Amino acid sequence: MGGPFGPRRSPMISADALQVVFNPGTPLENHALRGLTLDIPEGQWLTVIGSNGAGKSTLLNALSGDIRLSAGRILIGSQDVTRWPTHQRSALVARVFQDPLAGTCERLTIEENMALALRRGGVRGLRPALGRHEREYLRERLSRLGLGLENRLKDRMGLLSGGQRQAVSLLMATLAPLRILLLDEHTAALDPRTADLILRLTQDLIRELNLTALMVTHSMKQALHFGDRTVMLHEGKVVLDLTGAERAGMTVEGLLAQFSHQRGEDLDDDALLLG
Numbered sequence: 001m002g003g004p005f006g007p008r009r010s011p012m013i014s015a016d017a018l019q020v021v022f023n024p025g026t027p028l029e030n031h032a033l034r035g036l037t038l039d040i041p042e043g044q045w046l047t048v049i050g051s052n053g054a055g056k057s058t059l060l061n062a063l064s065g066d067i068r069l070s071a072g073r074i075l076i077g078s079q080d081v082t083r084w085p086t087h088q089r090s091a092l093v094a095r096v097f098q099d100p101l102a103g104t105c106e107r108l109t110i111e112e113n114m115a116l117a118l119r120r121g122g123v124r125g126l127r128p129a130l131g132r133h134e135r136e137y138l139r140e141r142l143s144r145l146g147l148g149l150e151n152r153l154k155d156r157m158g159l160l161s162g163g164q165r166q167a168v169s170l171l172m173a174t175l176a177p178l179r180i181l182l183l184d185e186h187t188a189a190l191d192p193r194t195a196d197l198i199l200r201l202t203q204d205l206i207r208e209l210n211l212t213a214l215m216v217t218h219s220m221k222q223a224l225h226f227g228d229r230t231v232m233l234h235e236g237k238v239v240l241d242l243t244g245a246e247r248a249g250m251t252v253e254g255l256l257a258q259f260s261h262q263r264g265e266d267l268d269d270d271a272l273l274l275g
């Protein structure tokens with residue numbers, strides 16, 4: 001990022017006045033993003049919170065190219081990708097979803113799933129059947145999960161537990177070269193111990209690969225504990241942006257108070273948010 005007096009580099013992600021309107025001009029018109037602006041430096045890990053319908057998934061969809069903007073501009077590096085379709089952005093951007101099934105094919109083996117992930121990134125020279133080197137590479141990556149999956153390359157994905165599948169999804173997302181990782185409540189469907197394991201794996205991958213990451217979570221604890229910066233969305237805009245000492249001094253209770261303040265009501269479901 002350069003020090004305070006170092007050269008200013010353009011951010012890895014520059015989201016400029018993003019607007020997303022669903023069903024425009026109909027009675028169902030819905031402004032999911034309302035001029036959202038956000039600059040994210042390279043290597044920064046942003047945690048994204050906000051109540052239901054705040055626009056968190058829509059923001060990730062806009063960054064991955066899964067939905068079209070109604071207005072605004074997205075730059076990755078200094079490249080304007082606003083009109084790039086998802087497949088074109090996939091060389092830069094990968095995504096992991098809440099549902100462990102979403103990123104993998106359960107009828108294929110672990111090896112076949114991972115081979116597809118390698119090819120999606122356009123790795124050259126990869127044959128339909130994996131060569132010895134590719135298989136060794138995948139085995140090495142899997143062994144680092146500490147789940148024993150390196151010995152189960154020929155097992156169908158459908159045989160794995162939700163946590164194991166999510167670990168493989170995360171690995172698959174980061175197999176091919178990428179710059180940006182989008183995590184959409186990727187531990188929400190897991191038990192606390194497994195969620196913790198996946199979060200530690202997430203942390204290792206983000207730091208090792210120097211990824212710029214956005215992680216949507218409903219857990220205030222996760223939002224403050226992981227990453228470098230926490231952003232709260234409300235009605236399609238950023239309403240709170242915490243970094244540095246301000247973030248370090250923030251408590252889960254403080255964040256919940258901000259939540260209530262934004263919603264103009266007392267939260268009746270603190271348990272969910274505290275989890």
Ligand SMILES: Nc1ncnc2c1ncn2[C@@H]1O[C@H](COP(=O)(O)OP(=O)(O)OP(=O)(O)O)[C@@H](O)[C@H]1O
Nearest residue numbers: 022023030032050051052053054055056057058059
């Ligand atoms: N494909 C769609 N068509 C119409 N409306 C949509 C669509 N996707 C999202 N919306 C609406 O846009 C708004 C923002 O939704 P979004 O999913 O981004 O919220 P969120 O912050 O991710 O919420 P949650 O925490 O519930 O997942 C909501 O009002 C939602 O109903």
